[in-house]
Amino acid sequence: MEFAIATAIGVLAASGIYLLLRARTFDVILGLTLLSYATNLLIFAAGRPVVGKPPVLRDGVAQTLANYSDPLPQALVLTAIVIAFAMTAVTVVVAMREHADLHTDHVDGEEPDDAARGGDR
Amino acid sequence: MKRRMLPSIPQSLTVFAFWLLMAQDVSPGNVVMALLLAWLMPLLAARLEREFARLGRLRGGFRLIGRLLVDIVIANITVARQVLGPESRLRSQFVWIPLDLTNIHGISALTSVITLTPGTVSAELSEDRKYLLVHCLSTDDPQALVAEVKARYEAPLREIFP
Amino acid sequence: MTIIDIAIIVGMHVVGLAMLLSLWRLLRGPTAPDRILALDTLYISAIAQLIMFGMLLDTEVYFEAALIIAMLGFVGTVVLSKYVVRRDIVE
Amino acid sequence: MSTVFEIVVIFLLAVGCFFTLLGGVAMVKLSDFFRRVHGPAKASTLGVGCVLFASIIYHWVNGSGVHPREILITVFLFLTAPISAHLMSRAALSLMDDRPPHPDRTPDADEKVVDREDPAPPERQ
Amino acid sequence: MNHLPVLPVLVPLVTGALLLLLERRHRISVQRIWAWLGMLAMLAVSVTLLVQVQREDMLVYLLGDWPAKLGITLMVDRLSALMVLTTTLLALPCLMYACAGWDKRALHFHALFQMQLAGLNGAFLTGDLFNLFVFFEVMLIASYGLLLSGARGARIKAGMHYVVFNIAASVVFLMALGLLYGMLGTLNMTEMAARIAAAPPERTMLIHAGAGLLLLVFCAKAALLPLYLWLPEAYARAPAAVAALFTVMTKVGLYAILRVYTLMFGEAAGPLANLAWDWLLPAGAATIVLAALGVIGAPRLRIGVAYLVLLSAGTLFVAFSLANPGAISAGLYYLAHSVFVSASLFLLADIIQRHRGSNGDYLMPIASMPNKTLPAALFLIAAVSIAGLPPLSGFIGKLQLLNSVPEAQLAWIWAVILGSSLMTIIGLSRSGTRLFWRIDSETDHEAPPVRRAEIGAVVLLLAYGIAMTVAAGPVLRYTNAAATQLLDVDTYIQTLRQTDPQIREPSP
Amino acid sequence: MLELLLALPFVLALVVALSANASRRTHAWLAGLVPLLGLTLLGLLAGDVFDGSILKTQYAWIPEAGLDFSLRVDGLAWTFALLVLGIGGLVVLYGHYYLSAKDSPRRFFTYLLLFMGAMLGMVIAGNLLLLAVFWELTSISSFLLIGFWSHRQDARQGARMALTITGMGGLALLGGVLLIGRIVGSYDLDTVLASGELIRASHLYPWALGLVLLGIFTKSAQFPFHFWLPHAMAAPTPVSAYLHSATMVKAGVFLLARLHPALAGSELFFYVVTSVGAATLLVGAWFAIFQHDLKGLLAYSTISHLGLITLLFGLSTEMAVVAGLFHILNHAMFKASLFMAAGIIDHECGTRDMRRLGNLRRLMPATSLLAIVASLAMAGIPLLNGFLSKEMFFAEALEIGGHGTMRTIVSIAALLAGVFGIAYSLRFVHDTFFGKGPRALDVVPHEPPRWMRIPVGVLAILCVVVGIVPALTIGPLLHTMVRGTLGAAAPEFSLSVWHGINLPLLMSIASVVLGVALYFGLRRLLDFHAVVTRSIGRNVFQLNVEALFALARRFTARVANGSLQRSLFLMIAIALLLAGTPMLGGTFELLATLGRPQPLPVVGWVLWAVLVAATIGTVVVHGKRLTALIVIGAVGLAVSLIFVHLSAPDLALTQLLVEMVTIALMMMALNYLPKQSKVSRRPLRKARDIAIAGVAGGGLAVLAYAMMMSPADTISSELLVRSLPEAYGRNVVNVILVDFRGFDTFGEIAVFGIAALVVHALLRWARLKPDEVIPGPPAQLPIAADLTQLLFPLALTVSIYLFLRGHNAPGGGFIAGLVFAVPVLVKYVLQGARAVEATFGFDYLRGIAIGLLLAVLGGVGSWWFGVPFMTSGHLDLDVPLIGLLPLASALVFDTGVYVVVFAGTLLMLSTMGTVKHRQAAEEAR
Numbered sequence A: 001m002e003f004a005i006a007t008a009i010g011v012l013a014a015s016g017i018y019l020l021l022r023a024r025t026f027d028v029i030l031g032l033t034l035l036s037y038a039t040n041l042l043i044f045a046a047g048r049p050v051v052g053k054p055p056v057l058r059d060g061v062a063q064t065l066a067n068y069s070d071p072l073p074q075a076l077v078l079t080a081i082v083i084a085f086a087m088t089a090v091t092v093v094v095a096m097r098e099h100a101d102l103h104t105d106h107v108d109g110e111e112p113d114d115a116a117r118g119g120d121r
Numbered sequence B: 001m002k003r004r005m006l007p008s009i010p011q012s013l014t015v016f017a018f019w020l021l022m023a024q025d026v027s028p029g030n031v032v033m034a035l036l037l038a039w040l041m042p043l044l045a046a047r048l049e050r051e052f053a054r055l056g057r058l059r060g061g062f063r064l065i066g067r068l069l070v071d072i073v074i075a076n077i078t079v080a081r082q083v084l085g086p087e088s089r090l091r092s093q094f095v096w097i098p099l100d101l102t103n104i105h106g107i108s109a110l111t112s113v114i115t116l117t118p119g120t121v122s123a124e125l126s127e128d129r130k131y132l133l134v135h136c137l138s139t140d141d142p143q144a145l146v147a148e149v150k151a152r153y154e155a156p157l158r159e160i161f162p
Numbered sequence C: 001m002t003i004i005d006i007a008i009i010v011g012m013h014v015v016g017l018a019m020l021l022s023l024w025r026l027l028r029g030p031t032a033p034d035r036i037l038a039l040d041t042l043y044i045s046a047i048a049q050l051i052m053f054g055m056l057l058d059t060e061v062y063f064e065a066a067l068i069i070a071m072l073g074f075v076g077t078v079v080l081s082k083y084v085v086r087r088d089i090v091e
Numbered sequence D: 001m002s003t004v005f006e007i008v009v010i011f012l013l014a015v016g017c018f019f020t021l022l023g024g025v026a027m028v029k030l031s032d033f034f035r036r037v038h039g040p041a042k043a044s045t046l047g048v049g050c051v052l053f054a055s056i057i058y059h060w061v062n063g064s065g066v067h068p069r070e071i072l073i074t075v076f077l078f079l080t081a082p083i084s085a086h087l088m089s090r091a092a093l094s095l096m097d098d099r100p101p102h103p104d105r106t107p108d109a110d111e112k113v114v115d116r117e118d119p120a121p122p123e124r125q
Numbered sequence E: 001m002n003h004l005p006v007l008p009v010l011v012p013l014v015t016g017a018l019l020l021l022l023e024r025r026h027r028i029s030v031q032r033i034w035a036w037l038g039m040l041a042m043l044a045v046s047v048t049l050l051v052q053v054q055r056e057d058m059l060v061y062l063l064g065d066w067p068a069k070l071g072i073t074l075m076v077d078r079l080s081a082l083m084v085l086t087t088t089l090l091a092l093p094c095l096m097y098a099c100a101g102w103d104k105r106a107l108h109f110h111a112l113f114q115m116q117l118a119g120l121n122g123a124f125l126t127g128d129l130f131n132l133f134v135f136f137e138v139m140l141i142a143s144y145g146l147l148l149s150g151a152r153g154a155r156i157k158a159g160m161h162y163v164v165f166n167i168a169a170s171v172v173f174l175m176a177l178g179l180l181y182g183m184l185g186t187l188n189m190t191e192m193a194a195r196i197a198a199a200p201p202e203r204t205m206l207i208h209a210g211a212g213l214l215l216l217v218f219c220a221k222a223a224l225l226p227l228y229l230w231l232p233e234a235y236a237r238a239p240a241a242v243a244a245l246f247t248v249m250t251k252v253g254l255y256a257i258l259r260v261y262t263l264m265f266g267e268a269a270g271p272l273a274n275l276a277w278d279w280l281l282p283a284g285a286a287t288i289v290l291a292a293l294g295v296i297g298a299p300r301l302r303i304g305v306a307y308l309v310l311l312s313a314g315t316l317f318v319a320f321s322l323a324n325p326g327a328i329s330a331g332l333y334y335l336a337h338s339v340f341v342s343a344s345l346f347l348l349a350d351i352i353q354r355h356r357g358s359n360g361d362y363l364m365p366i367a368s369m370p371n372k373t374l375p376a377a378l379f380l381i382a383a384v385s386i387a388g389l390p391p392l393s394g395f396i397g398k399l400q401l402l403n404s405v406p407e408a409q410l411a412w413i414w415a416v417i418l419g420s421s422l423m424t425i426i427g428l429s430r431s432g433t434r435l436f437w438r439i440d441s442e443t444d445h446e447a448p449p450v451r452r453a454e455i456g457a458v459v460l461l462l463a464y465g466i467a468m469t470v471a472a473g474p475v476l477r478y479t480n481a482a483a484t485q486l487l488d489v490d491t492y493i494q495t496l497r498q499t500d501p502q503i504r505e506p507s508p
Numbered sequence F: 001m002l003e004l005l006l007a008l009p010f011v012l013a014l015v016v017a018l019s020a021n022a023s024r025r026t027h028a029w030l031a032g033l034v035p036l037l038g039l040t041l042l043g044l045l046a047g048d049v050f051d052g053s054i055l056k057t058q059y060a061w062i063p064e065a066g067l068d069f070s071l072r073v074d075g076l077a078w079t080f081a082l083l084v085l086g087i088g089g090l091v092v093l094y095g096h097y098y099l100s101a102k103d104s105p106r107r108f109f110t111y112l113l114l115f116m117g118a119m120l121g122m123v124i125a126g127n128l129l130l131l132a133v134f135w136e137l138t139s140i141s142s143f144l145l146i147g148f149w150s151h152r153q154d155a156r157q158g159a160r161m162a163l164t165i166t167g168m169g170g171l172a173l174l175g176g177v178l179l180i181g182r183i184v185g186s187y188d189l190d191t192v193l194a195s196g197e198l199i200r201a202s203h204l205y206p207w208a209l210g211l212v213l214l215g216i217f218t219k220s221a222q223f224p225f226h227f228w229l230p231h232a233m234a235a236p237t238p239v240s241a242y243l244h245s246a247t248m249v250k251a252g253v254f255l256l257a258r259l260h261p262a263l264a265g266s267e268l269f270f271y272v273v274t275s276v277g278a279a280t281l282l283v284g285a286w287f288a289i290f291q292h293d294l295k296g297l298l299a300y301s302t303i304s305h306l307g308l309i310t311l312l313f314g315l316s317t318e319m320a321v322v323a324g325l326f327h328i329l330n331h332a333m334f335k336a337s338l339f340m341a342a343g344i345i346d347h348e349c350g351t352r353d354m355r356r357l358g359n360l361r362r363l364m365p366a367t368s369l370l371a372i373v374a375s376l377a378m379a380g381i382p383l384l385n386g387f388l389s390k391e392m393f394f395a396e397a398l399e400i401g402g403h404g405t406m407r408t409i410v411s412i413a414a415l416l417a418g419v420f421g422i423a424y425s426l427r428f429v430h431d432t433f434f435g436k437g438p439r440a441l442d443v444v445p446h447e448p449p450r451w452m453r454i455p456v457g458v459l460a461i462l463c464v465v466v467g468i469v470p471a472l473t474i475g476p477l478l479h480t481m482v483r484g485t486l487g488a489a490a491p492e493f494s495l496s497v498w499h500g501i502n503l504p505l506l507m508s509i510a511s512v513v514l515g516v517a518l519y520f521g522l523r524r525l526l527d528f529h530a531v532v533t534r535s536i537g538r539n540v541f542q543l544n545v546e547a548l549f550a551l552a553r554r555f556t557a558r559v560a561n562g563s564l565q566r567s568l569f570l571m572i573a574i575a576l577l578l579a580g581t582p583m584l585g586g587t588f589e590l591l592a593t594l595g596r597p598q599p600l601p602v603v604g605w606v607l608w609a610v611l612v613a614a615t616i617g618t619v620v621v622h623g624k625r626l627t628a629l630i631v632i633g634a635v636g637l638a639v640s641l642i643f644v645h646l647s648a649p650d651l652a653l654t655q656l657l658v659e660m661v662t663i664a665l666m667m668m669a670l671n672y673l674p675k676q677s678k679v680s681r682r683p684l685r686k687a688r689d690i691a692i693a694g695v696a697g698g699g700l701a702v703l704a705y706a707m708m709m710s711p712a713d714t715i716s717s718e719l720l721v722r723s724l725p726e727a728y729g730r731n732v733v734n735v736i737l738v739d740f741r742g743f744d745t746f747g748e749i750a751v752f753g754i755a756a757l758v759v760h761a762l763l764r765w766a767r768l769k770p771d772e773v774i775p776g777p778p779a780q781l782p783i784a785a786d787l788t789q790l791l792f793p794l795a796l797t798v799s800i801y802l803f804l805r806g807h808n809a810p811g812g813g814f815i816a817g818l819v820f821a822v823p824v825l826v827k828y829v830l831q832g833a834r835a836v837e838a839t840f841g842f843d844y845l846r847g848i849a850i851g852l853l854l855a856v857l858g859g860v861g862s863w864w865f866g867v868p869f870m871t872s873g874h875l876d877l878d879v880p881l882i883g884l885l886p887l888a889s890a891l892v893f894d895t896g897v898y899v900v901v902f903a904g905t906l907l908m909l910s911t912m913g914t915v916k917h918r919q920a921a922e923e924a925r
């Protein structure tokens, strides 16, 4: 199982990084999304995941990590998910505005050939 | 006044039952809570709804649900055969079903029913709301299908949503 | 392990297969509605998985998740379809 | 647990899983969107419904108590599945080359081919 | 119960929320009054905090009354108190400047401004690594808002770069947190420090990797070479009051490095001891060199000032990575100084930009500038100070830094630091002569009014610098004490472990 | 008293600067007060100083840095202060008449007083660091003075050049001073001066000396840094007279004198200082001959004289020091008067070009007489002061002991310098006051106002008086000065005009003869008018500076080209470096020691397959955006299911809900973005990115695997134990969120709320054009809308349920808030924005504010019980009929979360969804 989680993290991260390095805002946003999945899984993995032991206390079951999975990384991931969402929202809107104001969806706000012709004075 | 305080009694009832069902506990506290929600939730929902469903006679409704459950099961088997069989045997086509129902809630219910019963998926309601476009997975006689739908489902629905 | 447990496990595998089939359609397309349909189906299969998983562990903690998928899982479908139809989601 | 219940639960599970799988098969096997949509739109819905009933019975009998609220899942599913199907059909229709003409009207002459992968309105192409 | 440590977060947050409530119904003047009330309260809080820290060395605040390692702890030492006070002092003139008009043009300005302060203060006060991340995010998202509210065109473009880069850095932050929690099982920095010191060797590699990623994040936020490319445009495009406030943002990264890599990876960390400094010293020096080139090559005044911010960051990197009390103390003094002075330069650049009409703050075209006497005088003071020329605060900071360089590294570090001063002199004297000396006052365009609040803001910022010069003795005594305290990790661990909850049972 | 002396110029500078409406005369008087009062104070101090005592005051300023505010006046300092104030006074007087109506006297006198203060501080500083401080201040104030006529390009360039060179020197000096401090352990001047042995013995001595000398040489315009001085002549003439002859350029030689006991006395010192001085002496004198500009000639002559003084200090014998000090005074007198005379000529004739001047003795006889006297002093003609120090110089040059070669070189240099000196003095006198001319002037020159001539006169008379009766006039002063410089080592000497016929006298005579011959010889050989003088130093400097600017500009533009891709690539590369370095050694060993992983059932692999396939699918189709968004939806679902599978129901719920909102957000944005990516034609870049992404992903996978396989050691078990009894919740994740780590959540909702604000701020007034518009009326979706009618109240009920139950079961404020918001979103989609907003009517902005305040309130409540922020309380309320109602104070906080999340989500979505409507409304207005 650890192997599966680790490879999943690896694939997500690699894909995310590849997209992050693209030149279009939308691709970058996709990349960030994939990367944050990878991150969330990584944090989650820090709790040494197990199957079928959600950290919701039940009567008569000893309150130890043998019976419940580590709740702390879960809480951290929750926070991370929410923050990632907030950041995605902002990025998306900036991308919209960039496209509207600068008429391109290149991450640098100008097509590379424009820049070569002479950018800022 | 009643409309402002209790916009829709069926909705209130639904919420009431829903809460108790979900809480799985009929303690006084939960009943109070359920009552409170049964009053508040429709009020809140009313801010978003233009019109609530007006119900006619409900007796036909239970019969309809029963019939529906049976139809779903039986017809699913048909679909299973059709899907698993060779595709070349399928004779799919679109059929426009003329509607007698005018109540939008009724039309909605009919659409759902048609979709849930196998062999048909409702695809579009014409803009004038007089026809419903249905896709049949396999039928040789569209007119028979139209007739069956109108008789089996539309008629009882017209009673519930007059 | 009871016979029911075995049945549940087998069931989970069957539903898993269904998910893989949906995945195939999702990746294959060819049209946007096809992919939307595949995603929608994935969501519905997920409910079955959750329920069976809950049965297997004899726990209720997955109820909320299943409920949410059943209740709101169609949001993606709604939004995507509306986009295909109109481009503008909120009109 | 009594055998009767075992049989009922297993039967429901079997039916449920079968139909769920059927939905998947329909999606892969059939050649056209409107044919494919039949599978998930109800086979899967029914399948999940069956599994849910199996679960209710199982929990009820198996000791952890009656959980009738799982019915709610079915209710929601039956409420939302048609919406999904309806909207997806609308989407597919809007991309069709030859939409079924409105029975009161003659078909438009200027309908053109559209990119189904990522649709754009005809007038832009 | 002393609730002071949590107030620097709560006061601006509540103020911000109230301002948001007021936004729709009330005129801008009402908002301003409330914003100022909040600021003054904040000032009172930060001063009190500083005084208390001097009296009690360290304040520990157990949020939720949980034992330190279970919950989140606020730890106020001299360093934190200094950072909070610096931020507040900086925020005052920024707000003053914004109230001269920008706040009407940027939607939600006042609320975002306060939130930014809450984020900054939270980052300075928290003793928990994940909580640090959260407050980093509060600070960043508010900064996105401040940068982009009311923005168009080029600023949006700069914003895109800034936002994406920072989000990517935050992602790495989370990865580092995951690794570190996974290996250490706690998030309280002090507790982590204790566990790192006791970590068995087979865990070192993973902890080291986590520490490396963390270092990357902080360096990215602090704009260390080569992770600084985002900074010049973002700072140069931001609205003046915001750019001025942003000068403290790079310092948050530096603060975090100082905090984490002295506390967690300090002398006591066994094989991981002092792992940051070897990387940072050359990178910091290289940053200085590149930033100095940037100062010289800047086509616009504000770009130049942005590079000055970078230059000060590089200087601080050098100071901190020397990791001796003297250098850290000098760094802290220099940090406060550079925040104030570069902020004043951003504000001045904006005033100049407006006065020069269509030529903005571009250095190239010869343009007249009406009413230039006062801005020119203020520019001179700021330039002297930022270049590290005597007698102003920049000089004192650099002097102390030069003094604390150990003899082994003396030659090249001195060369870099003194050389950067020279480059700054060359760059700023060119900017100054081009902006103020080009043509006599007769002009083609109408002089915009000199708004008193704007000039006042600049004067206030420069006055801080002058006060820091006059009172350099006491200030340096404080920073010395802060630096000494910072390097004494054992006391942190002891203090934390001896702080018991009020009513709850302590952790076994 | 010393404080008062120092404060005077600064205080009055401020007064002048602030007296905007005062008349020119007032400004001059205010400025004049400084030398008047200052000289009075000096007079009061004179008694003690001439008695040989050292006056000191000291205040602690920055004891940590060894920087005390200490002032110290001995003979040397007193004399220099006299020079600064005395000539300062004359310059103020002169300047008042010199400035034209266009020049701002306020600005001029402010700068001048600032400079005077800086100079004064420099000479009376009792702490080396303080001295360095004032040293730099002189650079800055001189920069302002040189650039006083800022509209002139030469003024701007000259000012910047001076600042750059002297600024560099100042920084070097600072370094040197710091090294001295390191060696001595103190910056106190007395201590430093007493530690000469220690300093010279230190291994840091060469560095310290080199840096200090760099400061000195740049300030005193020594070769090869001399070129800034002629260009500083763009300054108004009073400034040149003051700074560039009498005072500032003397700062260097002053320091040479000041630190003589500490630094001098080594071979290194001797060779370096002597040779630099000699070189400067010759270069300056030679170039002076070929200047056409009066001030240019004077500037080069100044360089030469400064070289002479430097050379004398380099020789390091006591009498050489005496000669050096003497020449400092003499030079100040004649050169200041010459500059002022040049200024008068410029003022009256409108030019300083000697090629157009001539025969002025007819037109302005008095001025001419004074100038000629001063020139002769400069030339070293007997009975004038210049002669005396020059004789001493010749004598010292001939008496260098023990350095044979050096002696010859220096002696020849001395003679040559004397010759050149005669030549340029002659040129000055001849070309200006005699011969033909003046030519092509716009005005007819005549004598200047009397008060403008008086300063020149005073100085010229001093030259004569000192030249004739040195022992009576300047003798005591020089003695005091020498004693201040050399302390106990001060030699006995007497000043007299006639020493008999000796070698120095013969050298003087020879130099006069040769000088005259040289001048007239040169005149015959070449036409002075045609000689084009170029400053090589300046050109080199200018080229270097330009090259620096160009390099900086190009480099910066190349590196910081604004490319986000580059930034991100660097970040990833550095991440690989920092996280990869520790992995290089021992990764395999570590992996080998790890145990066996837990088995994964086939269903798990199915989820894995969905995740991986959909992820890769997203990358493959990323160019087609709609498709990519649909496919990435499956990734999100798979992640949620993994969370479910691995015991994290809360996470699964959150992930699912966030997924829904995200997809809505993305689809809204997609409407305003191009629907397809442009195809990039850079296969190499692609390959590079794939490689680095692969390596990074692989590395992260290894780290994750190793981490998961390492045994855990976490504080979480205590969280599990204390959750129920102390925080009253069974769902430990939720308890962590609202209690253990509630402060995180606090920050998190702040982030969420602010994000919504940002979205709102960015789109509120934005004008966006959809990428493409599908014509036709809005789509009517009556059936779907109708079906959601039933869904909506139920969803709200579920939301309340999840909220209330969250503490004990999966749920909680955040999840509940989203469950509330998502159905409203569906309403927006199905019914249209107008319909929803017309009836729903929540002010989401205020919702965010109220939510945040509620969250604070929930935390602050605990203060009332004397416990920290966010300490949870618990209350079992016994309500009749209903029974026990468990109330946790965390509920208030969670309500805040709920409200913020609901309002924030809807603010974002509605703002994005209604861009078009707002725009339409805007256009309609």
Ligand code: NA
Residues within 6 Å of the ligand: A075, A078, A079, F737, F744, F745, F746, F748
């Ligand atoms: Na949280």
Ligand code: NA
Residues within 6 Å of the ligand: F650, F733, F734, F737, F806, F810, F811, F812, F813, F815
């Ligand atoms: Na929760």
